[in-house]
Amino acid sequence: MATASASVFASLSFEQKLDRLAEVAVRIGLGLKEGQELVLTAPTDALPLVRRITEHAYKAGAKMVTTFFSDDATTLARYQFAPDDSFDYAPTWYYDAIAASFKSGAARMAIAGANPALLKSQDPNKVSRAGVAVSKAYKPAMELITRHEINWTIVAAATPKWAELVFPGEPEDVAVAKLWDAIFHASRITSDDPVAQWREHGENLKRRVDFLNAKRFHSLRFHSDDGKTDLTVGLADNHLWAGGGTTAGNGIYCQPNIPTEECFTTPHKDRVNGFVTASKPLSHQGTLIENIQCDFVNGKIVKATATAGEEALNKLIATDEGARKLGEVALVPHASPIAESGILFWNTLFDENAASHIALGQAYSTCLIGGEKMSDEELAKLGANESLIHVDWMIGGPTMNVDGVSEDGHAEPLMRGGNWCD
Amino acid sequence: MATASASVFASLSFEQKLDRLAEVAVRIGLGLKEGQELVLTAPTDALPLVRRITEHAYKAGAKMVTTFFSDDATTLARYQFAPDDSFDYAPTWYYDAIAASFKSGAARMAIAGANPALLKSQDPNKVSRAGVAVSKAYKPAMELITRHEINWTIVAAATPKWAELVFPGEPEDVAVAKLWDAIFHASRITSDDPVAQWREHGENLKRRVDFLNAKRFHSLRFHSDDGKTDLTVGLADNHLWAGGGTTAGNGIYCQPNIPTEECFTTPHKDRVNGFVTASKPLSHQGTLIENIQCDFVNGKIVKATATAGEEALNKLIATDEGARKLGEVALVPHASPIAESGILFWNTLFDENAASHIALGQAYSTCLIGGEKMSDEELAKLGANESLIHVDWMIGGPTMNVDGVSEDGHAEPLMRGGNWCD
Ligand SMILES: [Zn+2]
Ligand SMILES: [Zn+2]
Ligand SMILES: [Zn+2]
Ligand SMILES: [Zn+2]
Numbered sequence: 001m002a003t004a005s006a007s008v009f010a011s012l013s014f015e016q017k018l019d020r021l022a023e024v025a026v027r028i029g030l031g032l033k034e035g036q037e038l039v040l041t042a043p044t045d046a047l048p049l050v051r052r053i054t055e056h057a058y059k060a061g062a063k064m065v066t067t068f069f070s071d072d073a074t075t076l077a078r079y080q081f082a083p084d085d086s087f088d089y090a091p092t093w094y095y096d097a098i099a100a101s102f103k104s105g106a107a108r109m110a111i112a113g114a115n116p117a118l119l120k121s122q123d124p125n126k127v128s129r130a131g132v133a134v135s136k137a138y139k140p141a142m143e144l145i146t147r148h149e150i151n152w153t154i155v156a157a158a159t160p161k162w163a164e165l166v167f168p169g170e171p172e173d174v175a176v177a178k179l180w181d182a183i184f185h186a187s188r189i190t191s192d193d194p195v196a197q198w199r200e201h202g203e204n205l206k207r208r209v210d211f212l213n214a215k216r217f218h219s220l221r222f223h224s225d226d227g228k229t230d231l232t233v234g235l236a237d238n239h240l241w242a243g244g245g246t247t248a249g250n251g252i253y254c255q256p257n258i259p260t261e262e263c264f265t266t267p268h269k270d271r272v273n274g275f276v277t278a279s280k281p282l283s284h285q286g287t288l289i290e291n292i293q294c295d296f297v298n299g300k301i302v303k304a305t306a307t308a309g310e311e312a313l314n315k316l317i318a319t320d321e322g323a324r325k326l327g328e329v330a331l332v333p334h335a336s337p338i339a340e341s342g343i344l345f346w347n348t349l350f351d352e353n354a355a356s357h358i359a360l361g362q363a364y365s366t367c368l369i370g371g372e373k374m375s376d377e378e379l380a381k382l383g384a385n386e387s388l389i390h391v392d393w394m395i396g397g398p399t400m401n402v403d404g405v406s407e408d409g410h411a412e413p414l415m416r417g418g419n420w421c422d
Numbered sequence: 423m424a425t426a427s428a429s430v431f432a433s434l435s436f437e438q439k440l441d442r443l444a445e446v447a448v449r450i451g452l453g454l455k456e457g458q459e460l461v462l463t464a465p466t467d468a469l470p471l472v473r474r475i476t477e478h479a480y481k482a483g484a485k486m487v488t489t490f491f492s493d494d495a496t497t498l499a500r501y502q503f504a505p506d507d508s509f510d511y512a513p514t515w516y517y518d519a520i521a522a523s524f525k526s527g528a529a530r531m532a533i534a535g536a537n538p539a540l541l542k543s544q545d546p547n548k549v550s551r552a553g554v555a556v557s558k559a560y561k562p563a564m565e566l567i568t569r570h571e572i573n574w575t576i577v578a579a580a581t582p583k584w585a586e587l588v589f590p591g592e593p594e595d596v597a598v599a600k601l602w603d604a605i606f607h608a609s610r611i612t613s614d615d616p617v618a619q620w621r622e623h624g625e626n627l628k629r630r631v632d633f634l635n636a637k638r639f640h641s642l643r644f645h646s647d648d649g650k651t652d653l654t655v656g657l658a659d660n661h662l663w664a665g666g667g668t669t670a671g672n673g674i675y676c677q678p679n680i681p682t683e684e685c686f687t688t689p690h691k692d693r694v695n696g697f698v699t700a701s702k703p704l705s706h707q708g709t710l711i712e713n714i715q716c717d718f719v720n721g722k723i724v725k726a727t728a729t730a731g732e733e734a735l736n737k738l739i740a741t742d743e744g745a746r747k748l749g750e751v752a753l754v755p756h757a758s759p760i761a762e763s764g765i766l767f768w769n770t771l772f773d774e775n776a777a778s779h780i781a782l783g784q785a786y787s788t789c790l791i792g793g794e795k796m797s798d799e800e801l802a803k804l805g806a807n808e809s810l811i812h813v814d815w816m817i818g819g820p821t822m823n824v825d826g827v828s829e830d831g832h833a834e835p836l837m838r839g840g841n842w843c844d
Contacts, residue, residue: 035505037513044469047493054496058503063511065500069491071469074476078487081480083457089485091459093526097519104515 009190017184021155022052024189024258026060028198029153030107031254034061039101042111044071046157049111066101072115072161075286079122087129090137099141105250108145108152115161116346119286120309128315131285135319135388146390148256148366149249154349155258156183165346186259186338186350198255205244208263208420212241212331217404219271220329221411222356225399231296232405233329233358234271236383238369241265249372259338261353264330266367268383270299272326279355279397283346287312292393299325301360317360322387328359328367334398334418348392356396356415361387431612439606443577444474446611446680448482450620451575452529453676456483461523464533466493468579471533488523494537494583497708501544509551512559521563527672530567530574537583538768541708542731550737553707557741557810568812570678570788571671576771577680578605587768608681608760608772620677627666630685630842634663634753639826641693642751643833644778647821653718654827655751655780656693658805660791663687671794681760683775686752688789690805692721694748701777701819705768709734714815721747723782739782744809750781750789756820756840770814778818778837783809 009017026032038057042050047069054065078086102108119127135142144150158179160172166182167175184190191197219234243263245255278292289309294301301324306313317324330352332339338354345351363384365371371379376386396402402415413421431439448454460479464472469491476487500508524530541549557564566572580601582594588604589597606612613619641656665685667677700714711731716723723746728735739746752774754761760776767773785806787793793801798808818824824837835843 035507044466044491047466051493051495051499055499055503058499058505058508061505063505063508064513065496066513066516067491067493067496069466069489071473071489073473074487074489077473077477077480081477083480083483083485085457086480086485091486091488091523093519093522094488096522097515100515100518101513 008192009184014180017180018049019052020189020194021184021187022049023056024187024194024198025053025109025153025155026056028195029155029255029258030109030151031252032057032060032062032107032151033252035063036061037101037104037106038062038065038109039098039106040065040067040109040111042067042069043113043157043159044069045159046111046113049157053109070114072118076118079119079126087126088133090130090133092137095137095141098138099144102141102144102150107150107252110154111157112154112347112349113157113159113162115159115286116165116283117286117288118161120288122286124287124311124315127285127287127312132319132388139388146362146364147249147372148246148364149372151248151250151252151254153254153256153258155187156347156349158183162347166343182341182343182345185341186353188259202244202255205260205263209241209243212263212265212404215404215412216406218407219405220414221403221405222276222395223401223403224277225401225417228277229275229395229400231274231276231395232272233326234268234383235329236266236268236363236368238382239265240367240369240371242364242367246366257349257353259350259353261336261338262330262332262357264328264367266363266384267326267329267358268299269322269325269327269363269385270383272296272299276358276395278393278395279400280344280351280394281308281346282348282391282393284312284316284391288346289313301325316389316391319389320387322385323361323389325360325385325387326358327361327363327385327387327390328392330358330392331356331402331415332396333415333420334396351394352392355394356400356402357392357394359390359392361385361389361391430614431606436602439602440471441474442611442616443606443609444471445478446609446616446620447475447531447575447577448478450617451577451677451680452531452573453674454479454482454484454529454573455674457485458483459523459526459528460484460487460531461520461528462487462489462531462533464489464491465535465579465581466491467581468533468535471579475531492536494540498540501541501548509548510555512552512555514559517559517563520560521566524563524566524572529572529674532576533579534576534769534771535579535581535584537581537708538587538705539708539710540583542710544708546709546733546737549707549709549734554741554810561810568784568786569671569794570668570786571794573670573672573674573676575676575678575680577609578769578771580605584769588765604763604765604767607763608775610681624666624677627682627685631663631665634685634687634826637826637834638828640829641827642836643825643827644698644817645823645825647823647839650699651697651817651822653696653698653817654694655748656690656805657751658688658690658785658790660804661687662789662791662793664786664789668788679771679775681772681775683758683760684752684754684779686750686789688785688806689748689751689780690721691744691747691749691785691807692805694718694721698780698817700815700817701822702766702773702816703730703768704770704813704815706734706738706813710768711735723747738811738813741811742809744807745783745811747782747807747809748780749783749785749807749809749812750814752780752814753778753824753837754818755837755842756818773816774814777816778822778824779814779816781812781814783807783811783813
């Protein structure tokens, strides 16, 4: 059956495949409601997908679709030519407008696809300052996203520079075609009925989430066969595991990431101890950070190294008090289709769904029982971290073992060799 | 000399020509100040020019360049698929942000280039309603533009659909290349020193403006040899002629239109009488309006016809009380380079600089002595019109004669056969 379905998908034209991704993004990713407004962000290279998404949004009854494009070439021009004080500035009037749109009922979709290595030759100091300025200006809008007050989703579009990094040495058109193919497959749109395919996938994730929630683990212990990681991640009091779809504060059921393979929850910001080695490189704000190693003591990173991008890493964790603590821990089996593809995407949306991971910075308040209604103080008291940043990085892989540890210290094997034990 | 200069320009690569247009737009059009922010609007097809402009803006010291792209295909998708009540909606949160950017010191540049006939097959009722919704939402930002409180400019980029309309029957690449060439020439960037070229042009316009201001005419009478127009346009009390560059309220000298060939002022909203026939078709919000004929009585259009787009025209003048009255009158000699090219651009930025014209709707308060500091009531008392719209249409051409009429009724010939008498 799966083979037959896959071959029907394979027989579609590229335009038809793109159209299906757009439809899944609007109907399943956003669950866009009739009369709702949509605010879309996208790289200029993603224009063909933007057009398909816009059409499906209007067909689904969108009142208005507004797209804000980012452009790698103009971003780079800023680093090359703008005066120095530009890098401490972000247009608050713009980010405030985004927040205002969310407050007035808009849904939000982001298309990922920027060049993951765009800024690798730029001054890390400027990159970091610009990132901090945006994080501050974006905070009011970002809070509505991390609190899931609105329905939102992220999908990806293959773009030339990104494809070149993922499939080095291939001619541009071949690399882009291969990346699109990888995106279509990872996004689970290849069966004859992607809605049913997503429902089934969501039920599988939900079963796993329910199991983890029933366990009420006190902490997780990540220990790898290669001895490069032995990290105990305490979980927040009243933590809640999540995965797959979520019902946003506005009542709309959405899938915030396409693809999504993770079960994730909120760690306790002061109860992380041990050492950890990243299993995949990380692209953060156009800089590649490779072979991250960190030591944690009582929740805090006390030492961080990387074989590439170390300066960017250290600037990142110096953003604010919460930037050197964890805001998310997530379990992803090595048997997930993205991991099985063996492709390193250099893009968090995909790589975090190919491996168990942790995130520095802001926690999701929805990953605490009743968290969406709590004040920042109440959240912090339970152990939820607060920061301007939220940066996922991958620690899982075929050598990773994970135990669930109960309050009394009893360790139950959850994952062995990167996969679920059951 | 002019020939030698032109041939140097002709020897430049397309990229170099584009780069020069961008530099002129930033340095002469905007007069962008060091540390100033730039808000740019552009069609997606204008991305190469956007990139050149962004680079020159940062080189000139811009703190931040933010570009908002419009896309003809997604605009069309809205008309084809959006629910009906979409057309009474405009995202106020977006237009408010634009106004906020202006208030916080941003300069504004618009790149013209959308398909002039994009919406010609769409329901004129929807087109009109959408236009009214945008005009209302955009009003706070638009006022800062019409009052010249900030430095702003408009330039153009050749795009395939526009080029197809201007050069029908040509292959797309040929049509686009021809349109770019026409834009480069009309924009006066073809000499070795475009800055000097623009200074000289500005001084010529200034001489004409000073002459007209010294005359203190009571009205202008447009009467064509072909008998199709005999229109008396009363001028506002304390009217001020303008042309070429202007010093904005923020103290920055800018050229609001590239190209610009017009001397323009504020007519008296209640003192326009006679009949007038458009000399060129008009593209308004993606609809083509051809062979406009209007009868005016005491400032008001009492009858309006067109051989194409008549419904759009009548909806336009029904926008509000001021939409059927004049807010601008402008004199452009038929000897201007744009008129001499013989090209019908179907774009107001060019066509209004090829022929004397009038504009329905909002008056420029800067075209009244001390007007930029006056209240709406004070402006109205002097005869300045107020409306959500400002739509220029062309009435001049080789058969047009214009007299300046003094308070006592003495008529002085200003233009004969479309050109200045002196
Ligand atoms: Zn995650
Ligand atoms: Zn995350
Ligand atoms: Zn004009
Ligand atoms: Zn005008």
